[in-house]
Amino acid sequence: MAVPAVPFAWVVCGAAQPFLQVIYDVEVPRIAFGRVCLIGDAAFVVRPHAAAGTARAAVDAWSLAGALKRHGDVGAALADGESGQLALGQQLLERTRRISHRSQVDCNWVAGDPELIFGLHGPGA
Numbered sequence: 001m002a003v004p005a006v007p008f009a010w011v012v013c014g015a016a017q018p019f020l021q022v023i024y025d026v027e028v029p030r031i032a033f034g035r036v037c038l039i040g041d042a043a044f045v046v047r048p049h050a051a052a053g054t055a056r057a058a059v060d061a062w063s064l065a066g067a068l069k070r071h072g073d074v075g076a077a078l079a080d081g082e083s084g085q086l087a088l089g090q091q092l093l094e095r096t097r098r099i100s101h102r103s104q105v106d107c108n109w110v111a112g113d114p115e116l117i118f119g120l121h122g123p124g125a
């Protein structure tokens with residue numbers, strides 16, 4: 001059975017006006033639409049367990065800049081970068097879902113578990 005974190009219980013019980021902030025995942029099946037594309041949070045909003053939303057938005061932008069340099073044509077550049085950026089968003093979302101399930105459903109987090117280290121491409125990466 002999970003042991004309650006007493007200091008956190010004090011904070012919650014001592015709040016005069018507690019509130020809940022619901023966090024939703026957002027994922028898309030496509031990010032490139034002709035000459036228009038989705039990057040950053042417009043494409044994927046991932047629950048916070050990897051603290052990687054900012055890094056992912058930056059990688060999307062760098063990847064887009066690289067594809068635009070490689071291709072003369074905007075549509076070709078966006079199509080070129082789509083599968084890699086979709087895969088990155090999907091793997092990050094899958095990982096954060098797995099971690100959050102451990103913290104909030106299975107309650108089997110162990111302090112120091114390397115899987116819990118923040119990172120975009122993987123723990124610590």
Ligand SMILES: Cc1cc2nc3c(=O)[nH]c(=O)nc-3n(C[C@H](O)[C@H](O)[C@H](O)COP(=O)(O)OP(=O)(O)OC[C@H]3O[C@@H](n4cnc5c(N)ncnc54)[C@H](O)[C@@H]3O)c2cc1C
Pocket residue numbers: 039040041042048051052053054055057
């Ligand atoms: C409370 C909180 C804590 C977070 N903590 C972390 C963290 O610790 N580490 C981490 O990596 N990520 C964190 N994130 C996630 C991170 O902030 C986002 O993933 C990241 O900012 C996404 O960058 P973005 O450029 O896609 O979008 P944004 O940073 O949201 O930028 C979008 C910009 O577009 C502007 N905009 C919107 N509509 C229009 C319009 N019609 N015309 C012109 N401009 C417009 C907005 O004002 C905004 O400036 C956190 C997010 C929240 C909400």
